[in-house]
Amino acid sequence: MPIVAIPSLLRNLTDGEESITVPGATIREVIDNLENRYPGMKARLCEEDRIKPGIAIYVNGLLTRGSLIEHVDADAEIHFLPAIGGGVADTLH
Amino acid sequence: MLENKDYKVIGTRPIRHDGVDKVTGRALYGADFQAAGLLHGRVLRSPHAHAKIISIDTSRAEALPGVKGVVTAKDLPDAGDKVADLGEGAVNLKHLCDNILASDKVLYKGHAVAAVAATNPHIAEEACTLIDVEYEVLSPVLEVRQAMEPDAPLLHEHLKTTSLGETADEPSNVASHIQHKLGDPEKGFAEADVIIEREFVTGTVHQGYIEPHNATAHYNADGQLTIWCSTQGAFTVREQVAEILQYPISKIKVVPMEIGGGFGGKISVYIKPVAAMLAKKTGKPVKVLMNRADVFEGTGPTPASFIRVKMGATKEGKLTAAQGYLAFEAGAYPGSPVGPGAMCIFAPYSIENVIIDGYDVVVNKPKTAPYRAPGAPNAAFGSETVLDEIAEHLGIDPLEIRLMNGAKEGDRRADGPVHPRIGFIETVEAAKAHPHYSAPNGKKHHGRGVASGYWFNIGLESSVTINVNADGTINLVEGSTDIGGTRASIAMQAAEVLGIPAESVNPSVVDTNSVGYTAVTGGSRTTYATGYAAYEAAQEVKRQMITRAAKLWEVDEANVQFADGEFSSINGKEEQISFRDLCARLGETGGPIVGSGTVNPGGAGGAYATHVVDVEVDEETGKVEILRYTAVQDAGKAIHPSYVEGQIQGGAVQGIGWALNEEYIYNAEGEMTNASFLDYRMPTCLDLPMIDAVIVEVPNPGHPYGVRGVGEVPIVPPMAAIANAIYDAIGVRMTELPMSPDRLLKALGKI
Numbered sequence: 001m002p003i004v005a006i007p008s009l010l011r012n013l014t015d016g017e018e019s020i021t022v023p024g025a026t027i028r029e030v031i032d033n034l035e036n037r038y039p040g041m042k043a044r045l046c047e048e049d050r051i052k053p054g055i056a057i058y059v060n061g062l063l064t065r066g067s068l069i070e071h072v073d074a075d076a077e078i079h080f081l082p083a084i085g086g087g088v089a090d091t092l093h
Numbered sequence: 094m095l096e097n098k099d100y101k102v103i104g105t106r107p108i109r110h111d112g113v114d115k116v117t118g119r120a121l122y123g124a125d126f127q128a129a130g131l132l133h134g135r136v137l138r139s140p141h142a143h144a145k146i147i148s149i150d151t152s153r154a155e156a157l158p159g160v161k162g163v164v165t166a167k168d169l170p171d172a173g174d175k176v177a178d179l180g181e182g183a184v185n186l187k188h189l190c191d192n193i194l195a196s197d198k199v200l201y202k203g204h205a206v207a208a209v210a211a212t213n214p215h216i217a218e219e220a221c222t223l224i225d226v227e228y229e230v231l232s233p234v235l236e237v238r239q240a241m242e243p244d245a246p247l248l249h250e251h252l253k254t255t256s257l258g259e260t261a262d263e264p265s266n267v268a269s270h271i272q273h274k275l276g277d278p279e280k281g282f283a284e285a286d287v288i289i290e291r292e293f294v295t296g297t298v299h300q301g302y303i304e305p306h307n308a309t310a311h312y313n314a315d316g317q318l319t320i321w322c323s324t325q326g327a328f329t330v331r332e333q334v335a336e337i338l339q340y341p342i343s344k345i346k347v348v349p350m351e352i353g354g355g356f357g358g359k360i361s362v363y364i365k366p367v368a369a370m371l372a373k374k375t376g377k378p379v380k381v382l383m384n385r386a387d388v389f390e391g392t393g394p395t396p397a398s399f400i401r402v403k404m405g406a407t408k409e410g411k412l413t414a415a416q417g418y419l420a421f422e423a424g425a426y427p428g429s430p431v432g433p434g435a436m437c438i439f440a441p442y443s444i445e446n447v448i449i450d451g452y453d454v455v456v457n458k459p460k461t462a463p464y465r466a467p468g469a470p471n472a473a474f475g476s477e478t479v480l481d482e483i484a485e486h487l488g489i490d491p492l493e494i495r496l497m498n499g500a501k502e503g504d505r506r507a508d509g510p511v512h513p514r515i516g517f518i519e520t521v522e523a524a525k526a527h528p529h530y531s532a533p534n535g536k537k538h539h540g541r542g543v544a545s546g547y548w549f550n551i552g553l554e555s556s557v558t559i560n561v562n563a564d565g566t567i568n569l570v571e572g573s574t575d576i577g578g579t580r581a582s583i584a585m586q587a588a589e590v591l592g593i594p595a596e597s598v599n600p601s602v603v604d605t606n607s608v609g610y611t612a613v614t615g616g617s618r619t620t621y622a623t624g625y626a627a628y629e630a631a632q633e634v635k636r637q638m639i640t641r642a643a644k645l646w647e648v649d650e651a652n653v654q655f656a657d658g659e660f661s662s663i664n665g666k667e668e669q670i671s672f673r674d675l676c677a678r679l680g681e682t683g684g685p686i687v688g689s690g691t692v693n694p695g696g697a698g699g700a701y702a703t704h705v706v707d708v709e710v711d712e713e714t715g716k717v718e719i720l721r722y723t724a725v726q727d728a729g730k731a732i733h734p735s736y737v738e739g740q741i742q743g744g745a746v747q748g749i750g751w752a753l754n755e756e757y758i759y760n761a762e763g764e765m766t767n768a769s770f771l772d773y774r775m776p777t778c779l780d781l782p783m784i785d786a787v788i789v790e791v792p793n794p795g796h797p798y799g800v801r802g803v804g805e806v807p808i809v810p811p812m813a814a815i816a817n818a819i820y821d822a823i824g825v826r827m828t829e830l831p832m833s834p835d836r837l838l839k840a841l842g843k844i
Binding site for chain 2: 009010043045053061063065082
């Protein structure tokens with residue numbers, strides 16, 4: 001199952017757990033399953049049906065386009081990080 | 094260092110395709126653009142750093158003979174609470190619009206408040222003086238720590254601090270807080286034998302591109318808007334203008350003219366939507382040009398910052414913990430590069446216990462814009478200076494401590510992801526082996542310093558189309574602005590695939606209607622990602638050419654091979670035809686061949702650099718002279734080594750300017766007092782020795798030729814390297830940028 005690294009600013013939702021193993025074949029499924037286990041997680045990561053603008057998703061060390069439909073392998077390592085900004089937008093990926 | 098055994102084109106140094114036009118002055122820049130009935134626009138800017146706009150009366154300006162139109166923020170569509178999706182990120186639309194033309198408040202001196210179109214530039218300028226703006230002047234907030242105080246004047250009444258999806262209750266100038274935590278920093282510091290903690294301040298610095306911003310806009314009768322401009326990304330101009338004007342992207346065509354420098358500063362739009370608004374109002378094409386003061390005061394610099402760094406190590410030199418606190422000035426609206434700064438600050442090293450806090454803070458200065466490795470130079474000034482002090486304290490060579498702790502493939506960055514194959518160690522080894530590092534360095538007031546730096550690089554979308562010509566050449570159509578020789582580096586990657594010389598490729602940078610979506614020339618991505626798209630397009634051409642050869646010889650495609658520019662048949666007929674000769678037979682084998690490639694690669698790979706510098710410090714004047722400078726960098730694979738060396742040299746020189754002289758100097762009212770190149774002191778060739786650029790090649794597994802972006806990381810190490818050299822020369826640790834003569838003399842206790 002994919003492993004999700006929990007950002008330090010979200011660890012208050014996971015009782016301090018730094019990484020969680022959750023089932024899911026897409027980012028959406030992973031987040032839904034995180035939400036089932038740690039209520040409130042989805043609201044911190046998503047708004048409406050998309051990832052919040054200020055959040056970037058890395059899968060296996062690679063920056064993705066931050067889409068909920070992104071496929072993740074069973075052994076994927078997923079990071080939700082503050083989107084890196086260069087100064088154009090509030091959050092320039 | 095450079096190996097070229099496998100390539101015919103890559104790694105060679107052909108003359109750039111745009112070179113002759115540029116050295117003969119024939120290349121067309123935005124200011125050269127002419128059109129029948131062209132009007133000239135001028136922007137009125139705020140004289141105050143912080144004020145409410147009570148009223149704007151344009152009637153006197155409109156009455157001036159020759160004036161054809163005046164616009165203010167009232168001519169912009171209502172932004173409401175919308176979030177604009179710029180493709181590369183999201184931005185509050187009101188902030189975006191207010192930075193184009195202020196609606197209710199001005200937030201920095203130079204903030205645009207109105208614009209005029211007239212029959213000549215002088216009338217437009219005079220008309221600006223006839224626009225009556227009534228302000229209620231407010232106290233400016235000009236420094237990041239001051240802005241973070243609870244009782245600081247607020248720039249935005251509704252701005253609240255966000256922390257990864259959570260929003261604070263009370264308004265603040267702190268737009269966001271980010272944090273990365275790895276391991277147990279408290280435990281790591283407890284294990285350290287030596288702990289050094291220092292505070293650093295860096296000034297506001299401009300990219301200093303020589304060509305000012307420019308834009309000409311025209312609406313056709315059918316509503317089609319065309320904008321000719323200098324930009325790092327025609328498609329991002331289209332997106333930003335579409336959002337600001339609430340106009341469909343299908344009705345906007347952006348034509349990129351040649352660019353006279355950008356370094357990140359020509360991604361944001363300023364006068365492009367204003368030119369469009371004036372064109373709409375007047376029904377004529379309108380050209381708007383900035384002057385140098387407009388550029389300094391009205392466009393985005395890179396931020397001033399306050400940084401605190403704490404690092405701990407064992408007596409053997411192993412780093413056990415690190416802590417970073419980064420507070421960056423975003424300028425008038427949220428969006429400083431504190432994110433990349435926090436991501437890069439300790440990335441050269443493998444440290445098990447790290448905590449990094451970053452704050453994005455609004456102040457009454459121009460909204461910051463990207464500048465070459467945004468955020469990373471500020472951060473590295475702190476971390477690389479503290480590491481130098483630890484090495485000195487422990488009596489360890491400064492390059493040796495970097496080798497001992499250097500990040501390698503598989504090590505985890507403080508922000509979480511694991512490093513892919515990277516070349517940091519190789520840059521340090523090359524610096525250590527360079528004759529510069531072992532050269533004598535014992536003269537009085539002479540010093541040597543080293544520092545390293547990291548930049549993550551980006552991928553993003555690129556598109557390339559290749560049209561095959563009957564004479565064996567190809568026309569390569571791309572959407573990436575060519576700032577540093579990328580026509581050549583992209584063309585060479587296609588040429589390598591097709592076995593043709595670089596000179597047989599005709600690259601064109603075209604408008605937004607003529608090529609697939611392509612993200613900005615920024616993030617060190619162009620040779621990497623657009624080169625990747627060119628590789629894919631050339632592969633598509635190759636596949637189609639093989640089909641044609643098979644048809645010609647009446648053999649199965651599987652029996653056609655291609656090598657060194659020659660198609661040949663195997664398993665049966667012995668046939669052979671060159672790429673060039675087959676191109677001449679496309680008509681009889683099925684017609685024209687067009688190949689296209691689109692990519693959005695995620696494996697940009699990280700870039701590392703290690704610099705060595707010798708300085709001489711004049712204790713009487715405080716002047717620092719750069720005596721010798723060596724910059725080592727991992728390029729993955731240098732497609733065109735001359736342009737890689739050029740990027741390394743250019744980045745190092747801009748870093749030297751940032752280190753020693755460059756800064757916005759403000760008075761108490763928030764006015765920049767040095768808004769010209771006479772007073773904003775950038776280094777020239779007279780100030781510098783030759784920069785010795787050393788290319789290391791550790792191929793990036795995320796690119797078919799191993800390319801890593803090279804444009805940004807060379808600006809990361811210079812500030813700390815020079816600070817460390819100054820310390821070696823005179824025994825004083827400099828913690829504030831720039832390290833200008835007055836600050837040197839103060840540090841020496843002489844003034």
